[in-house]
Amino acid sequence: MMRVARILAPALLTLTGGIALADDYPQGCVSCHVATEQQDMRLNVIFDHIEHSMAGQRTLLIPTGCARCHADEKGVGGALSKLIHRSHYTDPVQKKFINEFNGDCVSCHKMDTDTGQAEIRSGKRNWQLRILSAK
Amino acid sequence: MRNGIHALALITAAGLLVVSAVATADDYPQGCVDCHRISEKGSGLRYEGDFRIQPLLAQTGHRWLKKIKTVPNDCTKCHSDDSDLPLATIVHLVHFEKPEANVYTTEFGGKCANCHAMDAPAGEALVKSGPKNW
Numbered sequence: 683m684m685r686v687a688r689i690l691a692p693a694l695l696t697l698t699g700g701i702a703l704a705d706d707y708p709q710g711c712v713s714c715h716v717a718t719e720q721q722d723m724r725l726n727v728i729f730d731h732i733e734h735s736m737a738g739q740r741t742l743l744i745p746t747g748c749a750r751c752h753a754d755e756k757g758v759g760g761a762l763s764k765l766i767h768r769s770h771y772t773d774p775v776q777k778k779f780i781n782e783f784n785g786d787c788v789s790c791h792k793m794d795t796d797t798g799q800a801e802i803r804s805g806k807r808n809w810q811l812r813i814l815s816a817k
Numbered sequence: 818m819r820n821g822i823h824a825l826a827l828i829t830a831a832g833l834l835v836v837s838a839v840a841t842a843d844d845y846p847q848g849c850v851d852c853h854r855i856s857e858k859g860s861g862l863r864y865e866g867d868f869r870i871q872p873l874l875a876q877t878g879h880r881w882l883k884k885i886k887t888v889p890n891d892c893t894k895c896h897s898d899d900s901d902l903p904l905a906t907i908v909h910l911v912h913f914e915k916p917e918a919n920v921y922t923t924e925f926g927g928k929c930a931n932c933h934a935m936d937a938p939a940g941e942a943l944v945k946s947g948p949k950n951w
Contacts, residue, residue, distance in 0.1 A: 764940030771937035787929035787942075795916050798909035 707789045709805025711744045714783055716808060726809040740811065746804045766790070847947025848932045849888045852925075854950060863924070871951035882949075890946050908932075 707713035715725045729738040741747040745762055752762035759765075770779045779785035792801050845851040853870045856862040871882055885891040889904060896904035912921035921927060934943045 761940075766940070767935060767942065768937060768940035771935045771940075776937075787933065791929070793909060793913045793927075795913045798906040798913065800905075800909065 706784065707803065710790045710803025712805040712808045713803075714785070714789060724809050726807070726812075739807070739809065742807055743804055744807055745802065843930075845931045846945065848945030850947040850950045852931065869951050871949070882951075885949050887946055888949050889944065 711725065715723050715728070717724050725744060726739040737751065738748075741750075745752075745766070748759075748762050749757070751757045751759040752765070754761045769775050770785065779789075783789070790803055792803050793799075794801055849870060853868050853873070854862060855867050855869060856865050862868075870888065874882065884894075889908070892904050896902050896907065898905070913919060913927065916922040916927065919927075925931065932945060934945050935941075936943050
């Protein structure tokens with residue numbers, strides 16, 4: 683799936699930060715977006731917050747199921763890669779993502795070491811559906 | 818292809834004399850060519866000897882890279898995504914195959930960001946590049 687988008691001149695943004703061990707977040711989004719005693723960071727809560735349609739919390743496989751509307755630019759929701767890259771690499775989310783969670787490419791991606799293909803980590807939603815709430 | 822990749826991985830491993838230190842700042846702003854260099858005394862590099870890409874490739878029998886100016890951009894003239902040997906596949910395999918033994922993962926932390934950068938406003942991942950050093 684992973685095609686290296688563009689090859690650009692050097693001086694662009696370069697990344698620093700801690701080394702995330704390969705399997706800190708084995709299922710990607712839903713391994714990091716969890717509820718703890720301090721905060722509920724599950725994506726259903728975030729969807730409410732950013733006023734996403736109910737289609738977000740009704741998706742079963744995160745983020746592969748989001749492709750229904752976010753596969754690429756032509757999808758009704760736009761390309762998920764761009765939305766997610768942009769938000770996680772722009773402050774204030776970036777600060778939290780990197781400093782608090784040691785986030786890195788491999789928090790969401792995984793290298794298939796036999797084929798040399800980078801893949802997206804994925805997992806089942808970690809919340810109960812709210813069927814009745816109208817939106 | 819696999820044979821070439823294995824050969825390159827072996828040569829790579831043999832050429833490395835590793836010092837253990839964890840990189841914090843971006844040690845490789847230009848990607849490939851910032852790591853693949855000739856190690857001189859006091860350079861702080863984590864290996865000894867000639868680790869540039871051209872001599873490493875020459876050892877695998879790869880033809881002379883006369884027309885390459887920018888690495889790895891110009892490699893994709895032959896190794897495009899649609900070719901039989903896409904550059905991403907080759908380079909990922911050389912650095913990640915057999916991760917328990919691969920020097921890139923065991924000694925260099927296997928970090929994506931040594932070669933990649935993120936264009937945050939565009940939300941697009943990039944490949945760092947720089948002028949050839951051979």
